[in-house]
Amino acid sequence: MTSKVDMEKLVSLCKRRGFIFPSSEIYGGLSACWDYGPLGIELKRNIRDAWWRSMVQERDDMVGLDSSIMMHPQTWVASGHVEGFKDPLVECKACHQRWRADEARDGRCPACGGELTQPRMFNLMFKTLFGPVEEEAQVVYLRPETAQGIFVNFANIVDAARKKLPFGIAQIGKAFRNEITAGNFIFRSREFEMMEVEFFVKPGTDEEWLKYWRDARLNWYVNLGIKRENLRLRQHAKDELAHYARACYDVEYLFPMGWSELEGIANRGDFDLTQHSKSSGKDLSYFDPDSGERYIPYVIEPSAGVDRSALAFLVDAYDEEPDKEGLRVLLRLHPDLAPIKVAVLPLSRNETLLPMAREVYADLRKCFMSQYDDAQSIGRRYRRQDEIGTPFCVTIDFQSLEDKQATIRERDSMKQIRVPMAELKNSLAAKLAGEPLEVLPPGGSYWLGFEG
Numbered sequence: 001m002t003s004k005v006d007m008e009k010l011v012s013l014c015k016r017r018g019f020i021f022p023s024s025e026i027y028g029g030l031s032a033c034w035d036y037g038p039l040g041i042e043l044k045r046n047i048r049d050a051w052w053r054s055m056v057q058e059r060d061d062m063v064g065l066d067s068s069i070m071m072h073p074q075t076w077v078a079s080g081h082v083e084g085f086k087d088p089l090v091e092c093k094a095c096h097q098r099w100r101a102d103e104a105r106d107g108r109c110p111a112c113g114g115e116l117t118q119p120r121m122f123n124l125m126f127k128t129l130f131g132p133v134e135e136e137a138q139v140v141y142l143r144p145e146t147a148q149g150i151f152v153n154f155a156n157i158v159d160a161a162r163k164k165l166p167f168g169i170a171q172i173g174k175a176f177r178n179e180i181t182a183g184n185f186i187f188r189s190r191e192f193e194m195m196e197v198e199f200f201v202k203p204g205t206d207e208e209w210l211k212y213w214r215d216a217r218l219n220w221y222v223n224l225g226i227k228r229e230n231l232r233l234r235q236h237a238k239d240e241l242a243h244y245a246r247a248c249y250d251v252e253y254l255f256p257m258g259w260s261e262l263e264g265i266a267n268r269g270d271f272d273l274t275q276h277s278k279s280s281g282k283d284l285s286y287f288d289p290d291s292g293e294r295y296i297p298y299v300i301e302p303s304a305g306v307d308r309s310a311l312a313f314l315v316d317a318y319d320e321e322p323d324k325e326g327l328r329v330l331l332r333l334h335p336d337l338a339p340i341k342v343a344v345l346p347l348s349r350n351e352t353l354l355p356m357a358r359e360v361y362a363d364l365r366k367c368f369m370s371q372y373d374d375a376q377s378i379g380r381r382y383r384r385q386d387e388i389g390t391p392f393c394v395t396i397d398f399q400s401l402e403d404k405q406a407t408i409r410e411r412d413s414m415k416q417i418r419v420p421m422a423e424l425k426n427s428l429a430a431k432l433a434g435e436p437l438e439v440l441p442p443g444g445s446y447w448l449g450f451e452g
């Protein structure tokens, strides 16, 4: 393990600081379901926004979609999920714990070493009843991936958005899987959020696009601060490909429990559109105005998990370093992902400082997700912000009352600069966008004041 944090420590920080709580905890929790607290929702929102910006907003060849979670049941027959979305389940004859067969490699129960039953196939889709009268109700599934909502809307979007191949449809939303063994915190849960693109291409160009998306997706994580050495690409062997895939790469991350899948980039060929064409009777082929041909497009699918990305970003950002009080714990989160961008801290609760501090806070929060904190010593407050990954603290001190300047303190280096109030907003915006702290706004100066 190269990261400085094990899962236990991270789970504890996430709970203590309001990132993530066990679901329904007062009732003893619901296995593999998690609730995101005040900081967790900001982190997730920032991950979604960063993904949407790079996948949709900054591209000409992508449009968005938000399809419903419950879909016509035939969707899942056509997609192969009713028949094929199954894991082999074994049960321990001694302690009755259930496992995916591949988790009990030596044929014994991983918990107690007991003898296991023969594997039986277990479908991972959750079922529910649709309609008000139970007897007449139809079984529908909670979607196990957002992808199918995209495929069934392919023709709608080609017509409405007037897109020419190659182009993609992006969707972010909840998915549900009745995982046999879930675990490792939010790595594998039964309810989670996906960020998926189905990128439609002309057959024959698919291998090239697969490589393009494989590299683009790995770089997305690097650009948001994940250390390159903690990421790797792994190509699926033929016998591990999903039922719809012709080829697939995983972006893997070195999680505390070892290298594991962070995102999959699959070449789904024409499997899904062909299946839905056959099953619905609707022609889902595409007329290519450039070549005059009609064909079923191939699909490249980068499919990522919001929760799993959040876990990777948290693990990678976690750091500890010795300081005079023992240990400084910090999350070196990329500013785009940090839940709180700026914390406003009056040097003390002295009442002459508070009006100015509150005024600065009221002003900054219009632009940035901000926090105000005047409880306990300034050193403690800096540490509290470090631990939740706040990139910048703004301190108002007695000198601020006279010279109308504030201190900006940077999380990672703990260096400080002094900035005129009138420049504060612009300066913070520039630094959050990557400008080095050393670049001073007009009237600014380096500051060797209160220790960080």
Ligand code: GAP
Pocket: 144, 145, 146, 147, 177, 179, 186, 187, 188, 189, 190, 191, 192, 193, 194, 196, 261, 262, 263, 264, 301, 303, 304, 305, 306, 307, 308, 309
């Ligand atoms: N449409 C393709 C698809 O569903 P997948 O590899 O099964 O592919 C894609 O899932 C991504 O969704 C994974 O790489 C992971 O990030 C996330 N994911 C899948 N199952 C998950 C679970 N039970 N809990 C959390 N995230 C999950």
